[in-house]
Amino acid sequence: MHKLLILSKEAGQYRLLIEKARLPDLTIESTLTPEIDIVFGSPSLIKDALASLPALSWVQTTSAGVEALTNPAARRDYILTNAREVFGGLMSEYVIGYLLAHERKIFELQQSQLSKDWNDADTGTLRGKTIGLLGVGSIGAEVARTAKFFNMNVRGYTRESETSKHVDKYYHPSKSTLESDSLLSKQQQAAALQSFASGLDYLVSILPNTKDTRKIVDANLLAVLPSHALFINVGRGSAVDESALIDALNQNKIAGVVLDVFEQEPLPTEHPYWTTKNLMMTFHTSAPSLPEDITKIFIENYPLFNEGKPLKYEVDFEREY
Amino acid sequence: MHKLLILSKEAGQYRLLIEKARLPDLTIESTLTPEIDIVFGSPSLIKDALASLPALSWVQTTSAGVEALTNPAARRDYILTNAREVFGGLMSEYVIGYLLAHERKIFELQQSQLSKDWNDADTGTLRGKTIGLLGVGSIGAEVARTAKFFNMNVRGYTRESETSKHVDKYYHPSKSTLESDSLLSKQQQAAALQSFASGLDYLVSILPNTKDTRKIVDANLLAVLPSHALFINVGRGSAVDESALIDALNQNKIAGVVLDVFEQEPLPTEHPYWTTKNLMMTFHTSAPSLPEDITKIFIENYPLFNEGKPLKYEVDFEREY
Numbered sequence: 001m002h003k004l005l006i007l008s009k010e011a012g013q014y015r016l017l018i019e020k021a022r023l024p025d026l027t028i029e030s031t032l033t034p035e036i037d038i039v040f041g042s043p044s045l046i047k048d049a050l051a052s053l054p055a056l057s058w059v060q061t062t063s064a065g066v067e068a069l070t071n072p073a074a075r076r077d078y079i080l081t082n083a084r085e086v087f088g089g090l091m092s093e094y095v096i097g098y099l100l101a102h103e104r105k106i107f108e109l110q111q112s113q114l115s116k117d118w119n120d121a122d123t124g125t126l127r128g129k130t131i132g133l134l135g136v137g138s139i140g141a142e143v144a145r146t147a148k149f150f151n152m153n154v155r156g157y158t159r160e161s162e163t164s165k166h167v168d169k170y171y172h173p174s175k176s177t178l179e180s181d182s183l184l185s186k187q188q189q190a191a192a193l194q195s196f197a198s199g200l201d202y203l204v205s206i207l208p209n210t211k212d213t214r215k216i217v218d219a220n221l222l223a224v225l226p227s228h229a230l231f232i233n234v235g236r237g238s239a240v241d242e243s244a245l246i247d248a249l250n251q252n253k254i255a256g257v258v259l260d261v262f263e264q265e266p267l268p269t270e271h272p273y274w275t276t277k278n279l280m281m282t283f284h285t286s287a288p289s290l291p292e293d294i295t296k297i298f299i300e301n302y303p304l305f306n307e308g309k310p311l312k313y314e315v316d317f318e319r320e321y
Numbered sequence: 322m323h324k325l326l327i328l329s330k331e332a333g334q335y336r337l338l339i340e341k342a343r344l345p346d347l348t349i350e351s352t353l354t355p356e357i358d359i360v361f362g363s364p365s366l367i368k369d370a371l372a373s374l375p376a377l378s379w380v381q382t383t384s385a386g387v388e389a390l391t392n393p394a395a396r397r398d399y400i401l402t403n404a405r406e407v408f409g410g411l412m413s414e415y416v417i418g419y420l421l422a423h424e425r426k427i428f429e430l431q432q433s434q435l436s437k438d439w440n441d442a443d444t445g446t447l448r449g450k451t452i453g454l455l456g457v458g459s460i461g462a463e464v465a466r467t468a469k470f471f472n473m474n475v476r477g478y479t480r481e482s483e484t485s486k487h488v489d490k491y492y493h494p495s496k497s498t499l500e501s502d503s504l505l506s507k508q509q510q511a512a513a514l515q516s517f518a519s520g521l522d523y524l525v526s527i528l529p530n531t532k533d534t535r536k537i538v539d540a541n542l543l544a545v546l547p548s549h550a551l552f553i554n555v556g557r558g559s560a561v562d563e564s565a566l567i568d569a570l571n572q573n574k575i576a577g578v579v580l581d582v583f584e585q586e587p588l589p590t591e592h593p594y595w596t597t598k599n600l601m602m603t604f605h606t607s608a609p610s611l612p613e614d615i616t617k618i619f620i621e622n623y624p625l626f627n628e629g630k631p632l633k634y635e636v637d638f639e640r641e642y
Contacts, residue, residue, distance in 0.1 A: 090446060093471065097425050100418030107431070109603050116595050118587035120604040125411055149470050150414065266439035274437050281434050282425075283441040 002026045002306070003033070007041030007049060008062055010291055014040065017295040023302050038305070040298055043068035050075055058305050060298050062289045064139065065236060067209035070320040080315040081301055083294050088142025090287035091234050095143050095204055096150070098258045098280070099126060102230050126150040132157065132200040134216065135207040135235060136164050137321070139287075143204060157196045159212070159319075171196035190220055198224045202232065209236035210320035219244035222253060230256045234286045237262035242273070249278050260286040323347045323627070324354070328362030328370060329383055331612055335361065338616040344623050359626070361619055364389035371396055379626050381619050383610045385460065386557060388530035391641040401636040402622055404615050409463025411608035412555050416464050416525055417471070419579045419601070420447060423551050447471040450522040453478065455537065456556060457485050458642070460608075461527045478517045480533070480640075492517035511541055519545045523553065530557035531641035540565040543574060551577045555607045558583035567597050581607040 002025055006014050015028055018040075029036055037055045039046050046059055047068040059069065061082045069080055101107065103124035112119035131147045133140045136156040141164035144154045148166045156167035160175075173189040193216065197203060203225060207213040217231070218241040225231070231254060233240060242263065248254050256278045264271075265284055273279055301311045315321060323346055327335050336349055339361075350357055358376045360367050367380055368389040379400045380390065387403050422428065424445035433440035452468045454461045457477040462485035465475045469487045477488035481496075494510040514537065518524060524546060528534040538552070539562040546552070552575060554561060563584065569575050577599045585592075586605055594600060622632045636642060 089448060089472070093421055093447060094425060096417065097421030097427065100414055101422060101427055104415060104418050104603075106418065106422055106427075110428070110601065112604070113595060113602050116590045118604050120587075120606050122609050123606055126414060127410060146470070149467070151410070266441075269437045274434060280431065282430050283433070283439050285441050285444055288443050 002038055003036045003055075004028050004038045004040060005032060005036045005049070005053075007039060007045040009042070010062075011041070013291045014062075014295060017291055018298065021295075021299045023299065025306065026302065047071075047074065058311070060301060062294045065208055066315050067236070067238075067320065070210075070315065070317055076317045079305070079311060080317065081297075081311045081313045082315050082321075083289065083297055084138045084313045086290070086293040086297070087287035088139045091139050091206070092143050092146040094234060094260070094282075094286040095232055096126075096146055098232055099131075099202060099230065102256055103129075126152055129153070129201040130155065130199065131202040131204060132196055133167070134203065134205040134239070135213075136161070136167055136170075137206070139234075140164065140206045141166065143206065155196055155200070157193065193221050194224045197221050200225055200229055202230050205231075205233045205235045205239050207235040207239045208321040209238040213239045215239070215241040217241060217245065219247070222248040225254050227253060227255060229254045230258070232258045232260075234260045237265070246272055246276050246279075249276050256280070258282070260284055323359055324357045324376075325349050325359045325361060326353060326357045326370070326374075328360060328366040330363070331383075332362070334612045335383075335616060338612055339619065342616070342620045344620065346627065347623065368395070379622075379632070381622060383615045386529055387636050388557070388559075388641065391531075391636065391638055397638045400626070400632060401638065402618075402632045402634045403636050403642075404610060404618055405459045405634045407611070407614040407618070408608035409460045412460050412527070413464050413467040415555060415581070415603075415607040416553055417447075417467055419553055420452075420523060420551065423577055424450075447473055450474070451476065451520065452523040452525060453517055453521040454488070455517075455524065455526040455560070456528040456534075457482070457488055457491075458527070460555075461485065462487065464525060464527065476517055476521070478514065514542050515545045518542050521546055521550055523551050526552075526554045526556045526560050528556040528560045529642040530559040534560045536560070536562040538562060538566065540568070543569040546575050548574060548576060550575045551579070553579045553581075555581045558586070563594070567593055567600075570597050570599050577601070579603070581605055 004026055008014055018028060032049060032052055034054050036053055037057045039056065040060045041062055043061050043063060043066050056078045058079045064083055064087055066080060066082050103126060105123050109119060128151065130153040132155040133143060134157050136144065136158045144164045144166035147154050154167050155169050155171065157171045160172050162170045171192050173192050205217060207216065216239050222244055245257060249257060258280045260282045261284055267273060273281060304311050325347055329335055339349060353370060353373055355375050357374055358378045360377065361381045362383055364382050364384060364387050377399045382403045385403055385405060385408055387401060390401055424447060426444050430440060449472065451474040453476040454464060455478050457465060457479050465485045465487035468475050475488050476490050476492065478492045481493055483491045492513050494513050526538060528537065537560050543565055566578060570578060579601045581603045582605055588594060594602060625632050
């Protein structure tokens, strides 16, 4: 008999959905007991329980990001699976929504209405623009497919994978860069990133928080973007050098920024982002975890776990995603 | 030798593009002369020149809407062709942009940012929503295709055509309605419209200005929309009963309206639309006529005209589109 603990703000809803599936040999525990071998929930809540779960053998997260659990100092003696494939549609809506708000000048036109100004100046289009995706996993692939639907050119920057056919051109760090911390390899990575970013109309980061992605969006990368470029971050706040981004906006080196994720969340009220010009923010809401979608992953994975087979969406602790 | 007159705010740009195509047996006139047999341009400018063009045999418009020329009192002794196929992509961007602005609450979230409020309430999605298209010609078909890409359900209301495979269900007035002005047939049309509109999340009008479309969006139609519904008009302002629309918004019978077109353009500053709550407007800019795209249509049509063959996109003066 497996014992499951649910650690989530929506635990009640998840419990009902899992009970409804009548999974064999599974009981759902209401409190943390030493016999629990499966945990389902959000990484930040699970992290604090790890020390009290001696029998733990599988964790299924409700999120795609798992950085709270891949910290090298934390235990890694269990199977970690995350949620994938379910966020791409929502994140694509978010990205396209803000790209269109930018191109169609919907905030400026709202101001025109307020001043009763018949402002019939032409607005822009997505057609023919070039979008660069930092990170092309299952979410990036869906953003790429959506960008292609709107007739954009699509570039992708990934560690090494080239799985989406909707990316026109891929860019990667050299292999030696991945395996070394030397100054030379950092320069090689910077060169690959700069070719990737050069001339982009839109830069979108969908990167997870790993040792290889920290502050990848830095002053050097921002410097090669055209002044009309828009940057959107729906991945993790850690991928951005915050002061470099603020400088780029203040100096009009780029046209606009849309951030859904931040180094610290909720963002402290004293943070300069709140009032940086041409910076628009949302509050880690670009792609909420919908309990029906996430529970489906658990229900698919449970029989595989029960039979000792490889699970879907296993996280590589070394890669941190 | 054919003689062409260009009547457009962008006449200079069109002239260069047409000259570049080196069309045979064609001279471009700079002033209105009696020998002119072809006119290319915007209907409102062409209308005023009609009386001074005794040799006129073909008019190619730069717009899709041609109501300035289909007025029953005006002459109809020439071939009228309009611009089609070129606006669908831009109008789809507009519609999807405002639908996403609505679902993702981008104006509310901008206010949250201004008040430094970490507002992480869930926002909505297009997935699974039902959109109703009033008018499904080449523009409507492209909006339908885009709606399907975002996994919406699509209804279409047309006179009788069912040409887009991206429409899940079509609604039509009965044949007798089209041929009669009787009270009964008006009621039949209202019944078909109400089935079409009932329960829609989004209503989008792409209707041309004809005798059959005037005030089709009236109090009865608005009454069957759910209170969370959004109405977008990218067709013609004449399709809307303005005071019924303002009442529906003031009484919260629908959630929002986005208008790009109006009975009178530019909209007079004293018009109540400017300040009606939950009404957002743009200024007949949802799909600008891009000279490269429009000129292509003229260049394709010219040899057909020259050889006396049927032209592309001929307008039926009776139907008015």
